[in-house]
Amino acid sequence: MATRTQIQRSQRPGEVLRDLYLAPKEISVTKLAEACGVADKHLHAIMSGRAPRLTATMAIRIATALGTTPEYWLDLQRAVELYDARKHIAASGKQPRPMAIDQGSAG
Secondary structure, three states: OOOOOOOOOOOOHHHHHHHHHHHOOOOOOHHHHHOOOOOOHHHHHHHHHOOOOHHHHHHHHHHHHHHHOOOHHHHHHHHHHHHHHHHHHHHHOOOOOOOOOOOOOOO
C-alpha cells in the first residue's frame, strides 16, 4: 500500500492551539485551562513543545472547550509523530521492507 510522505513537519498541536485558536480570539491560557479543567502550566507545556505529546484525554478536554473534535487534535499529533518516525527510520539505515505474504493462507 502506497503512503504519502510529508515533505515538511506538521505543526505540533500546541502550535496550532496557540496560533489558530488562542491568539486570534484573544483567549488566555489560564481561561482555556480553567475550561479544560487542567493547570495552566500543563497547557503551556503543550504549546511550547515541552510536553512530549498530546494525549487522548487532553484532546477531549481541548475539543470540548473549543467546540472542535478530539480526532482533530489527535490527527495533528499523529501527523507529527509519523513524520518524526519516518525521519528516524531513514536515518537509522535499517529500512523496513515488505514481506511476501501468501494471500491464500490466514494466520
